[in-house]
Amino acid sequence: MRIIVPIKQVPETGAVKMDEATGTMIREGVEAIVNPLDLYGLELAIALREAAGQDGAEVVTISMGPPKADKAIREAIAMGCDRGVLISHRAFAGSDTWATSYALSAAIAKLSPFDLIVCGERATDGDTGQVGPGIAAFCDLPVVTYVSKLRGIDGGRMIVERLVEDGHEVLEVDLPAVITVVKEIGDPRLPTLRGKQRARAADVPVWGPDDMDVEPDKLGLDGSPTRVVKIHKPTVARECEKLAAGDEESAAAASDRVVEFLKEKHLI
Numbered sequence: 060m061r062i063i064v065p066i067k068q069v070p071e072t073g074a075v076k077m078d079e080a081t082g083t084m085i086r087e088g089v090e091a092i093v094n095p096l097d098l099y100g101l102e103l104a105i106a107l108r109e110a111a112g113q114d115g116a117e118v119v120t121i122s123m124g125p126p127k128a129d130k131a132i133r134e135a136i137a138m139g140c141d142r143g144v145l146i147s148h149r150a151f152a153g154s155d156t157w158a159t160s161y162a163l164s165a166a167i168a169k170l171s172p173f174d175l176i177v178c179g180e181r182a183t184d185g186d187t188g189q190v191g192p193g194i195a196a197f198c199d200l201p202v203v204t205y206v207s208k209l210r211g212i213d214g215g216r217m218i219v220e221r222l223v224e225d226g227h228e229v230l231e232v233d234l235p236a237v238i239t240v241v242k243e244i245g246d247p248r249l250p251t252l253r254g255k256q257r258a259r260a261a262d263v264p265v266w267g268p269d270d271m272d273v274e275p276d277k278l279g280l281d282g283s284p285t286r287v288v289k290i291h292k293p294t295v296a297r298e299c300e301k302l303a304a305g306d307e308e309s310a311a312a313a314s315d316r317v318v319e320f321l322k323e324k325h326l327i
Protein backbone atom coordinates (compact mmCIF):
# COMPACT_ATOMS: atom_id res chain seq x y z
CA MET A 60 0.00 0.00 0.00
CA ARG A 61 1.33 3.42 -0.94
CA ILE A 62 -0.21 6.60 0.47
CA ILE A 63 0.74 10.00 -0.89
CA VAL A 64 0.31 13.10 1.26
CA PRO A 65 0.64 16.49 -0.48
CA ILE A 66 1.65 19.12 2.06
CA LYS A 67 2.02 22.85 1.65
CA GLN A 68 4.45 25.18 3.38
CA VAL A 69 2.57 28.25 4.60
CA PRO A 70 3.48 31.43 6.50
CA GLU A 71 3.40 30.86 10.27
CA THR A 72 1.22 33.86 10.87
CA GLY A 73 -2.48 33.77 10.10
CA ALA A 74 -2.23 37.41 9.02
CA VAL A 75 -1.14 36.80 5.42
CA LYS A 76 -0.03 39.99 3.69
CA MET A 77 -0.70 40.50 0.00
CA ASP A 78 1.14 42.57 -2.53
CA GLU A 79 -1.68 44.74 -3.81
CA ALA A 80 0.22 45.59 -7.02
CA THR A 81 0.84 41.98 -8.14
CA GLY A 82 -1.96 40.21 -6.27
CA THR A 83 0.47 37.65 -4.86
CA MET A 84 1.31 36.71 -1.30
CA ILE A 85 4.25 38.34 0.44
CA ARG A 86 6.17 35.34 1.74
CA GLU A 87 9.52 37.01 2.40
CA GLY A 88 10.47 37.59 6.01
CA VAL A 89 7.75 35.32 7.35
CA GLU A 90 8.54 32.09 9.20
CA ALA A 91 7.27 29.10 7.19
CA ILE A 92 5.61 26.01 8.67
CA VAL A 93 3.81 22.93 7.39
CA ASN A 94 0.17 23.86 6.80
CA PRO A 95 -1.26 22.87 10.22
CA LEU A 96 -4.23 21.11 8.60
CA ASP A 97 -1.87 18.89 6.58
CA LEU A 98 -0.50 17.40 9.80
CA TYR A 99 -3.86 15.62 10.19
CA GLY A 100 -3.45 14.07 6.74
CA LEU A 101 0.07 12.94 7.64
CA GLU A 102 -1.22 11.43 10.88
CA LEU A 103 -3.91 9.42 9.10
CA ALA A 104 -1.46 8.13 6.50
CA ILE A 105 1.15 7.11 9.08
CA ALA A 106 -1.49 5.42 11.25
CA LEU A 107 -2.79 3.51 8.21
CA ARG A 108 0.72 2.31 7.38
CA GLU A 109 1.18 1.19 10.98
CA ALA A 110 -2.12 -0.68 10.89
CA ALA A 111 -1.12 -2.34 7.61
CA GLY A 112 2.20 -3.49 9.09
CA GLN A 113 5.56 -2.15 8.06
CA ASP A 114 6.01 -4.52 5.11
CA GLY A 115 4.90 -3.16 1.77
CA ALA A 116 3.20 -0.02 3.10
CA GLU A 117 4.73 3.36 2.40
CA VAL A 118 3.86 6.99 3.08
CA VAL A 119 5.29 9.47 0.57
CA THR A 120 4.89 13.21 1.03
CA ILE A 121 5.17 15.80 -1.75
CA SER A 122 5.25 19.55 -1.68
CA MET A 123 5.38 22.15 -4.41
CA GLY A 124 7.11 25.32 -3.38
CA PRO A 125 10.40 27.19 -3.22
CA PRO A 126 13.63 25.35 -2.23
CA LYS A 127 13.02 26.17 1.45
CA ALA A 128 9.94 23.88 1.33
CA ASP A 129 12.52 21.08 1.72
CA LYS A 130 12.13 21.82 5.45
CA ALA A 131 8.43 20.90 5.28
CA ILE A 132 9.29 17.53 3.68
CA ARG A 133 11.85 16.83 6.41
CA GLU A 134 9.32 17.71 9.11
CA ALA A 135 6.93 15.18 7.59
CA ILE A 136 9.69 12.55 7.56
CA ALA A 137 10.46 13.36 11.21
CA MET A 138 6.79 12.70 11.97
CA GLY A 139 6.99 9.28 10.34
CA CYS A 140 6.74 9.57 6.53
CA ASP A 141 8.99 7.16 4.68
CA ARG A 142 10.21 9.62 2.07
CA GLY A 143 9.39 12.87 0.34
CA VAL A 144 9.75 14.72 -2.95
CA LEU A 145 9.96 18.46 -3.46
CA ILE A 146 8.47 19.93 -6.65
CA SER A 147 10.44 23.11 -7.19
CA HIS A 148 11.50 25.15 -10.20
CA ARG A 149 10.99 28.75 -11.27
CA ALA A 150 8.64 27.45 -14.00
CA PHE A 151 6.10 26.70 -11.24
CA ALA A 152 6.21 30.24 -9.76
CA GLY A 153 2.92 32.11 -9.66
CA SER A 154 0.79 28.98 -10.08
CA ASP A 155 -2.87 29.33 -9.21
CA THR A 156 -4.81 26.39 -7.77
CA TRP A 157 -5.37 24.88 -11.24
CA ALA A 158 -1.67 24.96 -12.17
CA THR A 159 -0.70 23.77 -8.68
CA SER A 160 -3.07 20.78 -8.95
CA TYR A 161 -1.77 20.06 -12.47
CA ALA A 162 1.90 19.99 -11.41
CA LEU A 163 1.18 17.98 -8.26
CA SER A 164 -0.87 15.43 -10.20
CA ALA A 165 2.02 14.99 -12.66
CA ALA A 166 4.34 14.31 -9.72
CA ILE A 167 1.79 11.89 -8.25
CA ALA A 168 1.56 10.04 -11.58
CA LYS A 169 5.31 9.55 -11.41
CA LEU A 170 4.88 8.02 -7.94
CA SER A 171 2.41 5.42 -9.28
CA PRO A 172 1.19 2.92 -8.28
CA PHE A 173 -0.53 4.32 -5.19
CA ASP A 174 -3.69 3.53 -3.25
CA LEU A 175 -4.64 6.75 -1.53
CA ILE A 176 -3.91 10.49 -1.66
CA VAL A 177 -4.58 12.37 1.56
CA CYS A 178 -4.76 16.18 1.45
CA GLY A 179 -5.54 18.67 4.17
CA GLU A 180 -8.96 20.31 4.18
CA ARG A 181 -7.42 23.61 3.04
CA ALA A 182 -4.24 25.63 3.27
CA THR A 183 -4.23 28.38 5.88
CA ASP A 184 -2.87 30.96 3.41
CA GLY A 185 -4.54 30.37 0.02
CA ASP A 186 -7.54 28.92 1.84
CA THR A 187 -9.40 27.71 -1.25
CA GLY A 188 -9.64 23.98 -0.51
CA GLN A 189 -9.42 23.45 -4.28
CA VAL A 190 -6.14 21.59 -4.64
CA GLY A 191 -7.32 18.19 -3.27
CA PRO A 192 -10.30 18.02 -5.67
CA GLY A 193 -8.06 19.51 -8.40
CA ILE A 194 -5.58 16.65 -8.04
CA ALA A 195 -8.46 14.16 -8.18
CA ALA A 196 -9.73 15.76 -11.40
CA PHE A 197 -6.32 15.66 -13.10
CA CYS A 198 -5.64 12.08 -11.93
CA ASP A 199 -9.21 11.03 -12.84
CA LEU A 200 -9.85 9.66 -9.35
CA PRO A 201 -12.85 9.75 -7.03
CA VAL A 202 -12.62 12.38 -4.28
CA VAL A 203 -14.22 12.71 -0.85
CA THR A 204 -13.75 16.03 0.91
CA TYR A 205 -14.05 16.84 4.64
CA VAL A 206 -13.38 13.26 5.77
CA SER A 207 -13.67 13.08 9.56
CA LYS A 208 -13.35 9.34 10.13
CA LEU A 209 -12.08 6.32 8.31
CA ARG A 210 -14.37 3.42 9.18
CA GLY A 211 -12.49 0.78 7.23
CA ILE A 212 -10.25 0.06 4.28
CA ASP A 213 -10.24 -3.34 2.63
CA GLY A 214 -10.18 -5.05 -0.75
CA GLY A 215 -9.74 -1.91 -2.84
CA ARG A 216 -12.55 -0.05 -1.07
CA MET A 217 -12.73 2.39 1.79
CA ILE A 218 -15.62 3.50 3.99
CA VAL A 219 -15.39 7.04 5.34
CA GLU A 220 -17.45 9.52 7.28
CA ARG A 221 -17.69 12.96 5.76
CA LEU A 222 -18.46 16.04 7.81
CA VAL A 223 -21.48 17.97 6.52
CA GLU A 224 -23.34 20.92 7.99
CA ASP A 225 -25.93 18.90 9.89
CA GLY A 226 -24.01 15.72 10.69
CA HIS A 227 -22.06 13.05 8.84
CA GLU A 228 -22.39 11.24 5.53
CA VAL A 229 -21.10 7.68 5.26
CA LEU A 230 -19.55 6.96 1.88
CA GLU A 231 -17.95 3.95 0.26
CA VAL A 232 -15.27 4.80 -2.26
CA ASP A 233 -13.16 2.75 -4.66
CA LEU A 234 -9.39 3.00 -4.35
CA PRO A 235 -7.24 4.66 -5.50
CA ALA A 236 -8.96 7.82 -4.36
CA VAL A 237 -8.27 11.31 -3.02
CA ILE A 238 -9.56 12.41 0.36
CA THR A 239 -9.24 15.72 2.15
CA VAL A 240 -9.39 15.45 5.93
CA VAL A 241 -10.65 17.63 8.76
CA LYS A 242 -9.27 17.88 12.30
CA GLU A 243 -11.70 15.26 13.67
CA ILE A 244 -9.71 12.56 11.82
CA GLY A 245 -7.24 12.41 14.76
CA ASP A 246 -4.61 14.50 16.51
CA PRO A 247 -1.24 14.60 14.76
CA ARG A 248 1.67 12.98 16.58
CA LEU A 249 4.85 14.86 17.46
CA PRO A 250 8.11 14.08 15.67
CA THR A 251 10.38 11.71 17.59
CA LEU A 252 14.12 12.21 18.11
CA ARG A 253 14.76 9.18 15.88
CA GLY A 254 12.45 10.66 13.27
CA LYS A 255 14.33 13.96 13.38
CA GLN A 256 17.64 12.17 12.87
CA ARG A 257 16.20 10.22 9.93
CA ALA A 258 14.80 13.46 8.46
CA ARG A 259 18.17 15.21 8.68
CA ALA A 260 19.87 12.37 6.81
CA ALA A 261 17.07 11.83 4.26
CA ASP A 262 17.63 12.34 0.56
CA VAL A 263 14.87 14.65 -0.68
CA PRO A 264 14.85 14.70 -4.49
CA VAL A 265 13.80 17.92 -6.20
CA TRP A 266 11.73 17.51 -9.35
CA GLY A 267 11.34 20.17 -11.99
CA PRO A 268 9.32 20.19 -15.23
CA ASP A 269 11.92 18.02 -16.99
CA ASP A 270 11.43 15.27 -14.42
CA MET A 271 7.69 14.98 -14.98
CA ASP A 272 5.31 14.47 -17.88
CA VAL A 273 4.01 18.05 -18.09
CA GLU A 274 3.17 20.56 -20.79
CA PRO A 275 5.29 23.65 -20.08
CA ASP A 276 2.49 26.07 -21.09
CA LYS A 277 0.31 24.70 -18.27
CA LEU A 278 2.78 25.67 -15.54
CA GLY A 279 3.27 28.71 -13.36
CA LEU A 280 1.75 32.12 -13.84
CA ASP A 281 1.42 31.78 -17.63
CA GLY A 282 -0.29 28.41 -17.29
CA SER A 283 -2.72 29.70 -14.65
CA PRO A 284 -6.22 30.36 -15.97
CA THR A 285 -7.10 32.59 -13.01
CA ARG A 286 -5.59 35.94 -12.05
CA VAL A 287 -5.84 37.97 -8.88
CA VAL A 288 -7.17 41.18 -10.43
CA LYS A 289 -7.56 43.19 -7.26
CA ILE A 290 -7.11 42.67 -3.56
CA HIS A 291 -8.66 44.88 -0.97
CA LYS A 292 -9.80 44.67 2.58
CA PRO A 293 -13.55 45.23 2.88
CA THR A 294 -14.32 48.23 5.03
CA VAL A 295 -16.58 47.29 7.87
CA ALA A 296 -18.95 50.15 8.62
CA ARG A 297 -20.62 49.96 11.99
CA GLU A 298 -23.18 52.59 12.90
CA CYS A 299 -23.76 52.52 16.57
CA GLU A 300 -26.55 54.01 18.64
CA LYS A 301 -26.03 53.85 22.38
CA LEU A 302 -29.08 53.62 24.59
CA ALA A 303 -28.93 54.42 28.27
CA ALA A 304 -31.02 52.11 30.43
CA GLY A 305 -29.89 52.96 33.93
CA ASP A 306 -33.32 53.36 35.48
CA GLU A 307 -36.88 52.23 34.83
CA GLU A 308 -37.81 55.26 32.73
CA SER A 309 -34.73 55.15 30.44
CA ALA A 310 -34.96 51.32 30.17
CA ALA A 311 -38.55 51.68 28.92
CA ALA A 312 -37.48 54.36 26.42
CA ALA A 313 -34.59 52.18 25.31
CA SER A 314 -36.81 49.15 24.71
CA ASP A 315 -39.25 51.35 22.74
CA ARG A 316 -36.33 52.52 20.62
CA VAL A 317 -35.17 48.92 20.02
CA VAL A 318 -38.67 47.94 18.83
CA GLU A 319 -38.84 51.03 16.61
CA PHE A 320 -35.43 50.22 15.14
CA LEU A 321 -36.38 46.61 14.36
CA LYS A 322 -39.57 47.86 12.67
CA GLU A 323 -37.56 50.35 10.59
CA LYS A 324 -35.39 47.46 9.39
CA HIS A 325 -38.50 45.35 8.70
CA LEU A 326 -37.22 42.73 11.11
CA ILE A 327 -40.46 42.57 13.09
Ligand SMILES: Cc1cc2nc3c(=O)[nH]c(=O)nc-3n(C[C@H](O)[C@H](O)[C@H](O)COP(=O)(O)OP(=O)(O)OC[C@H]3O[C@@H](n4cnc5c(N)ncnc54)[C@H](O)[C@@H]3O)c2cc1C
Binds near residue numbers: 154186191286
Ligand atom coordinates in the same frame (compact mmCIF):
# COMPACT_ATOMS: atom_id res chain seq x y z
C1 LIG B 1 -5.98 33.23 -8.81
C2 LIG B 1 -4.82 32.79 -7.97
C3 LIG B 1 -3.54 33.24 -8.27
C4 LIG B 1 -2.46 32.88 -7.47
N1 LIG B 1 -1.24 33.36 -7.75
C5 LIG B 1 -0.21 33.06 -6.94
C6 LIG B 1 1.06 33.60 -7.15
O1 LIG B 1 1.26 34.34 -8.11
N2 LIG B 1 2.07 33.29 -6.29
C7 LIG B 1 1.85 32.47 -5.24
O2 LIG B 1 2.78 32.22 -4.48
N3 LIG B 1 0.66 31.92 -5.01
C8 LIG B 1 -0.39 32.20 -5.82
N4 LIG B 1 -1.61 31.70 -5.57
C9 LIG B 1 -1.76 30.83 -4.43
C10 LIG B 1 -1.31 29.42 -4.74
O3 LIG B 1 -1.48 29.03 -6.03
C11 LIG B 1 -2.13 28.57 -3.87
O4 LIG B 1 -1.65 28.77 -2.58
C12 LIG B 1 -2.01 27.14 -4.24
O5 LIG B 1 -2.57 26.94 -5.51
C13 LIG B 1 -2.69 26.26 -3.26
O6 LIG B 1 -4.00 26.68 -3.07
P1 LIG B 1 -4.49 26.91 -1.62
O7 LIG B 1 -3.44 27.58 -0.83
O8 LIG B 1 -5.82 27.53 -1.68
O9 LIG B 1 -4.56 25.40 -1.10
P2 LIG B 1 -5.83 24.56 -0.73
O10 LIG B 1 -6.52 24.11 -1.96
O11 LIG B 1 -6.64 25.27 0.31
O12 LIG B 1 -5.04 23.32 -0.08
C14 LIG B 1 -5.72 22.09 0.15
C15 LIG B 1 -4.69 21.00 0.29
O13 LIG B 1 -4.00 20.79 -0.93
C16 LIG B 1 -2.64 20.47 -0.70
N5 LIG B 1 -1.78 21.52 -1.26
C17 LIG B 1 -2.11 22.79 -1.57
N6 LIG B 1 -1.06 23.44 -2.10
C18 LIG B 1 -0.04 22.57 -2.13
C19 LIG B 1 1.31 22.64 -2.54
N7 LIG B 1 1.84 23.74 -3.06
N8 LIG B 1 2.09 21.53 -2.43
C20 LIG B 1 1.58 20.38 -1.92
N9 LIG B 1 0.30 20.25 -1.51
C21 LIG B 1 -0.50 21.33 -1.60
C22 LIG B 1 -2.49 20.37 0.82
O14 LIG B 1 -2.77 19.04 1.21
C23 LIG B 1 -3.59 21.29 1.32
O15 LIG B 1 -4.03 21.02 2.62
C24 LIG B 1 -2.69 32.03 -6.36
C25 LIG B 1 -3.97 31.55 -6.08
C26 LIG B 1 -5.04 31.92 -6.86
C27 LIG B 1 -6.41 31.40 -6.52
